[in-house]
Amino acid sequence: MHPLISKDSKWVLQEDGTSKETIVQNETLFALSNGHFGTRGSLEETSRTPDYSYSESTLVNAFYDSEPIEYGEWAYGYAKNHQTIIPVPNGKKLTLTLDGETFDLETGSTTDHKRMLDLEKAVLTRTFTWTNTQDKSVDVKIERFVSYDYPELLVQKVWVTPHEDGSELELTAELDDLKEMGQTKGHQDSHDPRKKVLKERRFDSTDLESEEHTLMHITPHSTDLNLIVGATNALSDASAAYHRDGNTETWKVETRKSQTVSLERWVAYGFIFTDESEKEEQSRQVDDLLSKVKEEGYDSVKEKHLDYMKTFWSTSDIQIDGDDTLQTGLRFNLFHLHQAAGRDGLTNMSAKGLTGEGYEGHYFWDTEMYMLPFFIYTQPEIAKQLLRYRYSILPQARERAREMAIDNGALFAWRTINGEEASPYYPAGTAQIHINADIAHAVHTYLQATDDTEFGMNEGLEILIETARFYETYGHYDELRDGAFVLNEVTGPDEYTAIVNNNFYTNLLAKHNLNYAIEWVEKALDEKNEDGQAVLEKVAFEKAELDAWKKAADKMFLPYDEKQQLTMQDDSFFHKKVWDFDNTPEENYPLLLNYHPLTIYGHQVNKQADTVLAQFLFSTEFSQEQKERDYNYYEAITTHDSSLSRSVFGMMASDIGDLEKAYDYFMDTALMDITNMQGNTNDGVHTANMGGTWMSIVYGFGGLRMANGTLHFSPKLPKQWNKLSFTIQFKGRTLQVTIKPEGSEYTLLEGEPLEINHFGEKKVIQ
Template sequence: MHDLIKNGTLWTLKEVGTDSEQIRQNETLFSLSNGHIGTRGSLEERHRTQAYSHSDSTLMNGFYDTEPITYGEWAYGYATHHQTTIPVPDAKKLDLSLDDELFDLETGKVDHHSRTLDLKSGLLTRTFSWENSKQQSIDVTIERFVSYDFPEILAQRIIIESEKDDLPVQLLFELDELEDMGKKESAEDDPDPRKKEQAERRFDSRPLSTDSGRMIHISTHASDLHAVIYDHVVSRFEQVSLERIENKVTASFQTDRSAPVIIDRFTAYSHKYSNEEDTDSQAENLKEIMSEVETLGYDEVKMRHLLFMDEFWDKSDIELEGDQALQIGLRFNLFHLHQAAGRDGHTNMSAKGLTGEGYEGHYFWDTEMYMFPFFLYTQPKIAKSLLMYRHSILPQARERARTMAIDNGALFAWRTINGEEASPYYPAGTAQIHINADIAHAVYDYGKVSEDEAFMFNEGLDILVETARFWLEWGHFDDERDGAFVLNDVTGPDEYTAIVNNNFYTNLMAKKNLSYAIEYAQKAQEQAADKLEELHVTEDELEDWKKAESRLFLPYDEEKELTMQDDSFFHKKVWDFEHTPEENYPLLLNYHPLTIYKHQVCKQADTVLAEFLFFDDFEMEQLKRDYDYYEKVTTHDSSLSRSVFGMMASQIGKHEKAYDYFMDTVLMDISDLQSNTKDGVHAANMGGTWMSIVQGFAGMRFNDGTLYLTPHCPKEWGSLSFKVQVKDRLIQVMLTPSSTEYTLLEGEPIIIVENGEKIQL
């Protein structure tokens, strides 16, 4: 059992001691965020050595800078600019001195050092005792959280206690003192293409006037984004002297053994990034927020935060009896999913959330296909906000389609922040046009589960129509295949097989995308005719969609009785897995792309993912044959892979395999299974763990307005319990190895179907 779990409880992860490697490793795991701001779980000492930190960044969702992408050889339509979420001034830093001696873990004597992440409350608490060279000692507690009621606010409380009176203590707080980023492990030292280390500060700052606290305006170097940060230190104790000099605040006091000294710090990060002319309004808004926060006080702001977290867990928790490690792993993953989601309709979810700089803070298909289901069935308002972000970047998607010589429709960027394509490697980027259908699939599911017709006949219809139009122009009817509609030169989810014809996943998803657009366009003829007219959808266009949908080519090998991943996959030599050293995985870091592309080898679930999503469209024996074949050639070099194979294993009766895959997914970040947790959590895998429980072990599906379940609770567990929201109902599901129980907690009566049998709730 991992030490963090062994030292903790069913709701906490606890780090004990001062081992530098342990503290560095836990820096990602202890990150706190709220969808707007995120700060990594690093130590507070401003001056600590690199040995204790990989990257102590604080990030704002959607606050990024750009720089031109340098190509050795350029071609038309390549992505032009990097977009990189950049670290901003880190307001958790401080200096602690006792009788003019500066604290750090390598001087004096440090005892009882521990840090605890409380998942139920969203609090990170650090405690320790420190004795300086003069044998003077103090006990220190530092607590931090990011508020959901005030999404701009990072709150901290520092408590100093001593068994002796009159020990001189000083705390120095500095807002705009970003460490020399060149000290970090540089990109030159680590060629991993999944991350892009930043070697320099990417913003300029200037102070703004304020009556109390410290306020600065920051502006990016190239993207022309502007934000305001307001830092305020508060003490209710008379003996504490607060001195402000420029951007620094010093709190000085003498200890009193009869009572601890408490100092609170609130830092507000502006929520909207605007042009320079809006800086004054941002500043005024933060002043109002800070005034309210200071009036309420730390305890009340914290109490509201705790109530918010209680509400989240009440509807989103998964309770698992019989395995402490899995229970804490599940809650850890749900906690970070909840933290990662943008909630304002203008931001989304990075592949690393706000826990690190891996993948430059980009948004991928990960959101819709792996993380979205969790929000759809537990927090539908957030699900809608994530879709509203996609709608907000439709103009950029239309422009990208034009760049790709598509005159009608839209192509969403494979990786992006601002809606423009930012992937410099098009075979594994732009060519993954399945992202259009992934987004359309999320829109369709949201409409069915939420019954939010106002969204579906406005923003939803915009997305469904524009993505459907794209397929008609990208593909064509192939006379050599009896007029089948084909999609050539694409890359599916498996990035070890690039630029192929008729990727099964892409073609099936495009077929569904067209059917979704047809369904809602036909409904709109009766319910939203004005919207159809606005979109210029004609009867002729609808007929074109129907024709393409009905003839979409799905490759299949009749002789092998196997679904073909693409036209060429079975014609390639199988990768020599037997003679590939363990240290050569992931393959992408050790072999040229062309070496990989010419083999039968999969980075992650591709055909198996398509079949899992539309399980009811296939015969059971077909699913089993395909699963057995593709499992043998899949490396799971992507963190997105194991959960899919585990869920499919549940559905086809391979229960031991399902359990083994689940064990890998649920503890992936805590155990550092992929060896890169330091760069941020694997948010898509975290979504995959929720799906593994609800759509895997419980077998939940929502089709044609009905909730279906085919439950199987692993024999290793005593029970499994979770809740889902469907059509304004809140339903609790309880499974044991020998029984099932369903309870309608909120909403009108509903009929569900378990293993073909109707059950009235």
């Protein structure tokens, strides 16, 4: 059992002791967030002992700074500006002083030090006993959670119980505005392209007037974003001497043996606004919120939070009987996945969630292809909001298409926060035009699973039209291929193979994107849906486009090697030399950090699943024999240097009937961050892998597929488990699936009777 996994509960990660290395390692794992903001699991006194922290950042989703990208050689259409999520004022900073000595893990003696992350409650608890150099002791308990009921709110409470009478206890709470930028030292001097160095504070701050709270207005150096941050506190001992100095509040009390003193603390990170004239109104809202929750009290706010988490787990928990470590690890992944999702229709999910600054807080295709399925089938309202973010950046996507000389349609940015392309390396960025089809596929999956016609005939329809238009314009008919429709100079999911013709994944997804658009445009025309008609008019749709899309979809070129009977990743892939895996030392992985891109591009070597992912997504379109041949070939040349890879190979292993291999891959994905398998968990959790873990259970072992609006299951239970159970939402129903060695059970927990397909046999669940 991993040392973090509690022996007493399948819901708890527990850290014991004061090991500097362990505390730093767990800073990411113990992060708390709610989609609006997140704060890493650093210690309250980290500013005194910075070696106990890698990056104690608090991050607000989509609150970023920007600066021009500097190119040695520039070309037209290159991404113009960096977009980098920036740490905001630290609301966790608390100081405890006893008879003039200030607590930290290097002063006096700290015993019984424990930190526990309760996944069920989403509460981080820290307990310890501290004895100062004068042999005076206190017991300390600190709780921390991020509210879902009040998405702006970080909530903390400290209990201090003295062992002796007559000492002077001093508690200080500070809203640290980061004048000394020490939050990103873990990134300094890094050549890892997944990181960006922040060498200085990237925002300006102004203190605002408030009768009883701390309020601060902050603005990044180079964007027009604004944020109000506020804090308020309440001490249990009314007789305490109190002093306030700017953003710092201090209380002094004389200790009484065994009489606990508690401090409740609320920190509010307001919602982003772009017009500074709104500052007064936004400040008032934060001020009012702080007054409200202070009056409401810690216990009441916490109780609401616990009720929310109970509801979340009732629809999202997965239960495994037979492996307690895996059970906790799986819940850890679902917990962080849930924390990461933007919920306002204007923000999304970054590759690291809000747990770290890796990838600069950018949104990728990860959301749609790896994370969104979890939300579609457990929390469809959040799934809709994530898709609405993509709709909100359609204007920027249209402009990007024009920059790419495409006069019709839209091209979504490969990596972005504000909708504009922020990837400076176009071969592994802009060239990944499959992102359009990834988003379209997510829209179509959501619509099939929810029957949300209102969204489909509004935002969904517009996205499908504009993405289809792009592909039809970008591609062309190749007479040397008997008039097949081709997509040249693209990069597929495998970033170790760049700028190729006819990447199989891209072409197959584009084909389906075109068909999705045809389906929903015809639905809008046939049903004379008012919303749909308005969208068609808005985008100046012409019926001739339907014929163009149908022709492109029908003639889409999908490369295949008849001689080897293998699906070709692209036109040139099989003409390259296979990478010399036998003579590549272990320390040279990941390859991207140790070999020039051209060296990698010239070989048959995959960073992650590509063709295998395409066949997984549309598995019914391929024979089992074909999938197995392709799986074996591509698995042998895949490094899994990307965290997105293993879950796909595991799910396809389930599909082709290799349950042992599926289980091994699943074990890697389920515990990836807890074991730091990729070696970079310090920069944030791997949210796409976490989504892949859920998919591995539901799509892999559960065998879930959706075809023509019907759920199909082909369940398989690994021999290591006694039982597997999960719950999904589908078209207003709640369905529980239980898989046992002797068979599977389907239970309708809520909603109208539902027809499903079990191993090809129709069943009505009621």
